[in-house]
Amino acid sequence: MGSGDHAPEGIPASGAWPIHLEDVIVRYPNGVVGLRGVSLSIAAGEMVSVVGLSGSGKSTMIRTINGLVPATSGTVRVGPYTVNELGGRRLRQVRGGIGMIFQGFNLADRASIYHNVLVGRFSHTPTWKTLLGVASHTDREIVMRALDSVGMLEKVWGRAGALSGGQKQRVAIARALSQEPEVMLADEPVASLDPPTAHSVMSDLKRVNTERGLTVLVNLHLMDLARQYTTRMIGLRAGEVVYDGPASSATDADFEAIYGRPIQSRDTLGQ
Amino acid sequence: MIVVVLIAITVITTLPALGGVHIDLGAIARNWANGSERIAKLFHPDPSILPRTWKPLLETLEMAVVGAALSALLALPLSLWAARPSNPTRSRAGVRAVLNVVRAVPDLVYATILVAMVGVGALPGVITLVLFDLGIVVKLVSEAIDSADASYMEAGHAAGGTQTQINRLTALPQTWPVYASQVLYSLELNVRVSSILGLVGAGGLGRLIDEVRGFYRYGALSMIILEILVVVIAIEVASNYLRKRLR
Numbered sequence: 001m002g003s004g005d006h007a008p009e010g011i012p013a014s015g016a017w018p019i020h021l022e023d024v025i026v027r028y029p030n031g032v033v034g035l036r037g038v039s040l041s042i043a044a045g046e047m048v049s050v051v052g053l054s055g056s057g058k059s060t061m062i063r064t065i066n067g068l069v070p071a072t073s074g075t076v077r078v079g080p081y082t083v084n085e086l087g088g089r090r091l092r093q094v095r096g097g098i099g100m101i102f103q104g105f106n107l108a109d110r111a112s113i114y115h116n117v118l119v120g121r122f123s124h125t126p127t128w129k130t131l132l133g134v135a136s137h138t139d140r141e142i143v144m145r146a147l148d149s150v151g152m153l154e155k156v157w158g159r160a161g162a163l164s165g166g167q168k169q170r171v172a173i174a175r176a177l178s179q180e181p182e183v184m185l186a187d188e189p190v191a192s193l194d195p196p197t198a199h200s201v202m203s204d205l206k207r208v209n210t211e212r213g214l215t216v217l218v219n220l221h222l223m224d225l226a227r228q229y230t231t232r233m234i235g236l237r238a239g240e241v242v243y244d245g246p247a248s249s250a251t252d253a254d255f256e257a258i259y260g261r262p263i264q265s266r267d268t269l270g271q
Numbered sequence: 272m273i274v275v276v277l278i279a280i281t282v283i284t285t286l287p288a289l290g291g292v293h294i295d296l297g298a299i300a301r302n303w304a305n306g307s308e309r310i311a312k313l314f315h316p317d318p319s320i321l322p323r324t325w326k327p328l329l330e331t332l333e334m335a336v337v338g339a340a341l342s343a344l345l346a347l348p349l350s351l352w353a354a355r356p357s358n359p360t361r362s363r364a365g366v367r368a369v370l371n372v373v374r375a376v377p378d379l380v381y382a383t384i385l386v387a388m389v390g391v392g393a394l395p396g397v398i399t400l401v402l403f404d405l406g407i408v409v410k411l412v413s414e415a416i417d418s419a420d421a422s423y424m425e426a427g428h429a430a431g432g433t434q435t436q437i438n439r440l441t442a443l444p445q446t447w448p449v450y451a452s453q454v455l456y457s458l459e460l461n462v463r464v465s466s467i468l469g470l471v472g473a474g475g476l477g478r479l480i481d482e483v484r485g486f487y488r489y490g491a492l493s494m495i496i497l498e499i500l501v502v503v504i505a506i507e508v509a510s511n512y513l514r515k516r517l518r
Contacts, residue, residue, distance in 0.1 A: 118440060131435060175426065
């Protein structure tokens with residue numbers, strides 16, 4: 001991983017941000033309640049999994065952290081910012097410090113891999129420069145380094161749509177890394193991938209945490225991935241925190257409490 | 272479903288309140304002779320008109336190309352402004368409203384008014400074609416953007432990008448094939464439309480068509496029609512080839 005230029009290995013990046021949610025409630029315009037008063041604190045440099053069934057509020061919670069979903073009430077603090085009070089330029093500035101990857105990769109399939117990763121430089125680039133299509137030398141270098149760190153450098157001029165799922169998620173990680181973020185969010189990053197690829201993407205995320213020292217928050221629905229790759233686990237059920245503790249020692253009973261039903265074979269990835 | 276549509280059509284066309292649609296099949300038999308004579312003449316193209324067609328044909332082609340190019344230039348930002356994913360603000364409704372008006376006005380009306388405003392010739396024709404193409408291209412492209420998967424936009428917002436940045440760097444390449452395809456289609460339409468615009472003095476083949484029709488020279492008229500047909504097919508072949516290269 002070519003992160004050596006940014007932060008010495010093993011030492012948290014100077015800017016890793018803590019995350020604090022205080023009594024956060026999210027009610028969507030259609031009346032559906034996503035979160036029912038969630039409060040939690042995540043220290044800078046922690047690797048945390050958020051576990052729950054679909055519909056438990058995982059995606060909502062992770063999106064309140066970068067303001068993609070506005071909190072209806074409560075406080076969302078990330079590093080020095082109170083996200084729920086910001087809008088416009090300031091909100092974009094915070095988002096610039098928060099990298100995010102998605103279940104569906106969210107790449108522009110017809111654009112080149114280079115341009116997809118250049119998206120990560122948005123918050124550091126004036127709009128008129130993007131409009132004219134000029135990228136600074138530094139931006140190009142950061143993009144290339146990010147792609148190199150996920151092993152996708154040789155494909156840089158290819159179309160994103162031509163890649164396999166695992167490769168797309170690596171490009172998406174590179175896009176997030178090119179933001180040079182303080183926090184990394186991952187919303188079900190391996191749910192669309194086959195087991196071996198899922199493990200390698202989870203390892204990439206783990207390295208982002210250990211080598212760059214970023215605060216990493218990853219949504220998962222599989223218990224073995226949470227145990228294996230994260231140190232702390234937060235369990236969500238129906239928009240409420242029902243578990244918060246170490247991930248490796250979480251028992252099957254803990255998972256049954258989170259899922260609200262007995263463990264099934266599809267709750268683990270296997271291998 | 273089909274039955275429902277058929278019933279609906281039948282009911283609507285026969286509603287007494289609307290007066291129904293008067294289709295008198297007997298009229299066809301009574302007037303058949305008038306038309307058949309002309310059709311017979313149309314089947315004997317008169318090549319002697321050809322030398323006179325080259326210049327107006329060239330003018331028609333020029334108008335078609337210039338009109339398509341200018342409208343393409345304007346349509347790109349307008350399409351992005353008229354689609355929900357690439358313009359979530361209220362201004363979208365304004366852009367759409369203006370374009371609906373532009374589309375509602377018939378091209379011959381534009382041409383007639385513009386001929387009066389800027390004079391006889393190719394210029395009113397070109398402006399008419401630009402307006403005509405804008406209506407079509409912006410509508411089709413913005414609807415394509417509306418219905419396409421726009422999850423990449425969420426990633427752009429998550430990275431702290433402005434809508435303009437997201438549109439420029441990602442929505443543009445995503446939209447490109449649809450856009451280019453519609454621009455080529457507008458070029459095809461332009462050849463057909465611009466050969467009519469001459470009827471009101473807006474340049475191109477239309478003036479010649481009007482003249483030979485006025486003198487009942489149906490042979491010459493069919494020659495011109497054949498010529499337009501050849502050009503339209505040539506453009507269609509060329510644009511089909513280009514479209515394949517775009518994918």
